[in-house]
Amino acid sequence: MLNTGQNLRPGSQLFSSVSESNHAKGKYYLGNQQDGNLVIYPAGTIDADSSYWSTGTSNRGLLLTLSLDPNGTLWMFDGNTSFTKTLFLTNQSSGAAPAVENYYCLTLDADGVLRLYSHVFLRLEGKPTIKVAWQVPGDRCLVKGVCGPNSFCQLTMTGETSCSCLPGFEFLSTNQSTLGCWRTLPISGCVRSNNSSNEETRMMATMVEVKNTTWPENPYDALPVTTSIEDCKLLCLSDCACQISMFSDSYCSKQMVPIRYGRISGSNNTLFVKVYTYRAIQRKKIAGAGAMLISGATLVVLSLVVLSGSVFLICRHKRSLRYMRAPQLYDCKVDGDIGLQSYSFQDLDVATNGFTQELGRGAYGTVFKGVLANISKEIAVKRLEKMAEEGEREFHREVRAIARTHHRNLLHLLGFCKESMCHLLGYDYMPNGSLANILFNSDVRPSWSKRVAIALDVARGLHYLHEEIQNPIIHCDIKPENILIDRSGIAKIADFGLAKLLIGNQTNTLTGIRGTRGYLAPEWSKNTAITVKVDVYSYGIMLLEIISCKRSMELKRAGSEYNISEWAYECVMFGETKKVADDACIEEAELVRMLKVGIWCTQNMPVMRPAMKSVVMMMEGSKEVRQPPRPASFSQS
Structure with a gap:
């Protein structure tokens, strides 16, 4: 709430409440942006496509303050110039009756509508008359997020x-x-x-x-x-x-x-x-009464056989229950509609020749190469380590959730094995290895067009994980080692969903840093909730590495580690972008656009980072990339 005489300064925000009775932070916020624009967004977004009202005062080189005067005038001004913009001008005359007092307040209500309230007090009466003097937007259905997806x-x-x-x-x-x-x-x-x-x-x-x-x-x-x-x-x-x-x-x-x-x-x-x-199931009719009689007799016989077998199995099951551990009662059966295979440990042990050919190690476990002999298919088997204490049903539910995510730029999960304390996942084998090998361990630098294509592939995959599935997935460890390249050169995100599988509810993770040094967002080290914006930060660091073919942690200045996003910002500001990528075939305008996207993604405050949908649009050139502010220094030592 903004009361009379109060100001909303540049960089400040005004949040809605959950309801009239619950004053915790709600679904919407009014942001006074550093670009001079006053904008209302649904909480958790800053991209222009998600805003539903603004003053339209951006990109004028102004830092505007929103002010509510005691007389009810709502206006914006720049302290360094004479620029002003009036949003609401009260028609109250200066000769108002002395028995009447007006009190104004600006509130972003729980329904997402910004309202200027007038409280009229009659001095002889204690209870005020409350009126709405001004509001935006006028149509409540223009508020984005008032109704959920679909x-x-x-x-x-x-x-x-x-x-x-x-x-x-x-x-x-x-x-x-x-x-x-x-x-x-x-x-x-x-x-x-x-x-x-x-x-x-x-x-x-x-x-x-x-x-x-x-x-x-x-x-x-x-x-x-x-x-x-x-x-x-x-x-x-x-x-x-x-x-x-x-x-x-x-x-x-x-x-x-x-x-x-x-x-x-x-x-x-x-x-x-x-x-x-x-659709109803239709089958061929059996002609003739004789055929019907035969079918009926057959059904009777089959029923008796099934009944006898059921009695036998029930008795046998009761005798064996006391010898079985409770978790084993839940068999490794998975929904057939997602095509997920349940492997035995012996299947994968044979396929990997005793887990002998190691492909790599990561935060979640070790990966081995294997071949399914019955179908001559090459696979990669990840042996999960440091598993959280999950019940059988919880493990199977999370594996099914991973298997239901289908996207061109996500690594496809073929199946799993859960026997005793062993947790194994089977994936498509990626013969071209990881993005890290291509960028940092190859004698030949990949072409600029190939690097841009890979960066776009990863952005589209993250957009899908964050915004296009019913239960968004936070990856928590975006880095070149977790981007794999298939036979056609298409980039695929690996290890998505594993953070939730291993550490529980990731959407409210306040402790226990997950990820890799050099790619960690600042909020990991703060007492704040982890959101999809941690992936945006990691992606921004990786994008700058893709552009420069240099590791962020290897950049040094004056003998100390140097933030890659600060380096990129200085190169853009001083027109020295060729220091970042000196490929002769790069168009400078495209290079600058990509660098700006990386700088936006690595902003210190999560709210300043764009959503992955906006990242894709900016990289494709269908959305303007504004000049980013200087990224704040952030040490991950």
Whole structure:
């Protein structure tokens, strides 16, 4: 709350509360940015795509202070110039009745709306009259985050907000509709769209139309402007990755879920949502009454056999229960729909020839090369070490969560083994090794275009982990050693999900530093919660290493360790970018853009770092990269 006579200075923030009765930090904040812009964001974001109101005063070289005068005037001013901007000017006359007193306060309410309240006191009455003198935004559905992922906002007759799920989705919680929605039938990959009448059909995908809604675009593929609305629907239906297609003014784009910040509007946009349904099983009919009689008799006999077998197994099971340890009662069975293989220890021992060919060691364990002889497939087997005390069900649940993450830039988990104290994970084998080997241990420096492609691959993979799955995953150890290169030169992030598997709930980790020296975000050493922004920091350090082909920890100045982001900042400021990367074929504009992205990612404060979605857009050149502030020194000794 900003009271009369108070100022919100540059770099300061005003947070909403959770509710009127709970004054803890809520879902939204008003930030007075160092670029001179006053912006409202959902908590945890700073990228321009997530903001839903601003004063539009950025990039003028001003440091503006927000001030609320006792007379109710809300304005911004720069202490070094004569620049001012009035946001609200009260119409209260100077000759107001002496029996009336006005008191003003500016509040970012729990619903994300910024309101200027006028408290009118009559001196003969103790209770004030409270009015809203000014508010932004005017439409409460313009507040981003009022409804969760895969749902859209609409105003009721009373002016309240109401959230609705997209077709094929249902609320995460029936009691809290603002949390968003998830699919009623979780799907990954392709399903059959049709079959012959005599074959079993498990699922069918159809496109359901949603009109008069507005959504921010986050396409992974844009189709030619000549595409018709019907083609837009069919092209998404035939694409395994496409979950939603958006058509507007002859422009069609393909989207993945989750999709956010939707609202009812009068726009002419048309949304097509892929909806999955089960189909009834159809089988060939058996002709003739004789065949029916035979089938019935067969069923009776089979029933008796099954009943007898069941009684035998139950009796045997009761006798053996007292000899089994409780954890072993949970068998290594995994959902078949995610294609995860349950290996025995003997399977992997044979495949790796007794775990003899070591590929590398990391924070989570040792990796060995193996071959599955039955299918002649090369694999990499990671033997997990220093496991947290997890129950069988918890271990299997986390492994399934890792297996359900499918992305071009994530290392694919093939299967696992959990026997006694042994925890093994089987992955696709990456013949080209790690990014660390390519950057630091090779006689030939990789080309600039190849380095940019790898950096983009990793950024897209992190964007998926942070923002595109139902339960975001914080990697906690992004570094070149954990980026592997496949046969086609595509970069894949390894070891994702293992931090949570080994150390428990990572979203509220306040102690126990995880990661590698040189890539650790400052908040690891502070008493603050760990968020996805620790990965953004580590990525920024790694991006600068990719650009320079130099390790951050190897940079020295005056005999001491030198922060790579500070070095990059000085090179940009003094026009000496060729010191960072001296490749002759590099365009300087592209090099500067990449360096700025790395500097933004390594800002000391998590809130100043961009989301990975913005990182991808800036690196692709579809979003402007503003001049970053100087990164603060941070020692990881």
